[in-house]
Amino acid sequence: MAGTRLVQWLNLLLCALVLLKTEGADVGITFVQDAVAKGAVCLDGSPPAYHWDKGVGAGINNWLVHIEGGGWCNNVTTCLSRTKTRLGSSKLMDKEIAFSGILSRYQKFNPDFYDWNRIKVRYCDGASFTGDVEAVNPAILSGCSAGGLTSILHCDRFRALVPMGAKVKCLADAGYFINAKDVSGAQHIEAFYSEVVATHGSAKNLAPSCTSKIRPGLCFFPQFMAQQIQTPIFFVNAAYDSWQIKNILAPGVADPHGTWHSCKLDIKKCSPNQIKTMQDFRLQFLSALTRLGTSSSRGLFIDACYAHCQTEMQETWLRDDSPLLGKVTIAKAVGDWYYDRSPFQKIDCPYPCNPTCHNRVFDTKEHPEL
Numbered sequence: 627m628a629g630t631r632l633v634q635w636l637n638l639l640l641c642a643l644v645l646l647k648t649e650g651a652d653v654g655i656t657f658v659q660d661a662v663a664k665g666a667v668c669l670d671g672s673p674p675a676y677h678w679d680k681g682v683g684a685g686i687n688n689w690l691v692h693i694e695g696g697g698w699c700n701n702v703t704t705c706l707s708r709t710k711t712r713l714g715s716s717k718l719m720d721k722e723i724a725f726s727g728i729l730s731r732y733q734k735f736n737p738d739f740y741d742w743n744r745i746k747v748r749y750c751d752g753a754s755f756t757g758d759v760e761a762v763n764p765a766i767l768s769g770c771s772a773g774g775l776t777s778i779l780h781c782d783r784f785r786a787l788v789p790m791g792a793k794v795k796c797l798a799d800a801g802y803f804i805n806a807k808d809v810s811g812a813q814h815i816e817a818f819y820s821e822v823v824a825t826h827g828s829a830k831n832l833a834p835s836c837t838s839k840i841r842p843g844l845c846f847f848p849q850f851m852a853q854q855i856q857t858p859i860f861f862v863n864a865a866y867d868s869w870q871i872k873n874i875l876a877p878g879v880a881d882p883h884g885t886w887h888s889c890k891l892d893i894k895k896c897s898p899n900q901i902k903t904m905q906d907f908r909l910q911f912l913s914a915l916t917r918l919g920t921s922s923s924r925g926l927f928i929d930a931c932y933a934h935c936q937t938e939m940q941e942t943w944l945r946d947d948s949p950l951l952g953k954v955t956i957a958k959a960v961g962d963w964y965y966d967r968s969p970f971q972k973i974d975c976p977y978p979c980n981p982t983c984h985n986r987v988f989d990t991k992e993h994p995e996l
């Protein structure tokens with residue numbers, strides 16, 4: 627028994643080492659003890675934390691601040707249970723994590739940002755850093771999922787923290803959550819975001835230009851506030867964002883008979899009717915995007931994939947078989963946009979038109995609901 631365990635463990639370690647050698651590199655955690663006195667803490671009162679892989683050579687003064695994702699908690703019960711997880715307590719966070727994709731330190735895997743200072747800020751306030759804020763020469767604020775939303779909500783505030791004259795841009799990966807009705811016709815995500823904003827007292831940390839006009843809960847949706855963002859920002863998002871399909875379009879409460887269950891796990895298993903519903907969701911997504919306006923400083927990479935977060939995983943960021951839009955990888959589109967080599971604003975044709983997609987297939991166990 628112990629022998630088998632050891633072999634299993636050694637195998638795991640070997641796999642991990644091979645993975646590290648080819649793609650990631652582990653980076654240690656730093657806790658921000660000072661923040662506790664300022665009240666900038668995780669849900670359980672523990673200090674916030676980040677991982678920092680230092681820049682080298684030409685990148686030594688450049689900064690990429692990437693915010694971790696992880697959904698939101700919408701009431702005292704769900705926020706309390708979050709304190710028992712790494713998403714609510716820094717005591718439970720891994721002390722080392724692998725940096726890959728846009729965080730990779732290897733030129734081959736991340737040609738434009740590999741030598742920058744790359745920071746991954748751990749997410750533990752349950753409210754996309756609107757509950758209480760702590761924050762940072764060229765600089766990028768990026769993030770995926772709830773972290774992508776953070777990057778949208780706080781882009782201009784981040785800009786204001788960085789010295790004048792520095793080139794600052796934001797990157798939101800899978801952060802463009804839309805206010806769509808679910809398959810039962812209910813406003814599920816709208817109600818959920820209103821609860822998040824009320825529970826965390828987020829209203830005062832959302833854009834006043836938005837909260838002065840509409841309900842604060844709505845200002846958590848990029849479509850109602852992102853047109854106000856002054857700083858250049860790039861949106862990387864799958865038109866069929868798998869988190870949004872699972873939690874906004876077809877959440878468990880809207881699908882009591884589980885008709886959507888296998889479709890949500892694997893887009894290939896969706897019925898023609900479900901695909902039709904998802905095509906309609908894509909149109910709503912594109913319509914929500916048009917509210918951004920047409921500023922050329924905005925970047926758009928909207929692929930026809932069933933995916934969620936594509937900048938942090940090497941396979942979707944930059945690899946021989948990574949997703950392409952107009953023959954361009956996400957790494958190249960973002961790099962060219964950041965360095966003003968060329969703008970990028972492209973929206974893919976509808977599913978299943980793009981053969982380069984890495985459509986996610988989920989395990990039955992790994993099926994997070996809201």
Ligand SMILES: *[C@@H]1O[C@H](CO)[C@@H](O)[C@H](O)[C@H]1NC(C)=O
Pocket residue numbers: 700701703704996
């Ligand atoms: C808290 O939110 C969860 C998820 O939306 C819900 O199931 C639960 O009933 C809510 N609890 C309270 C006390 O409002």
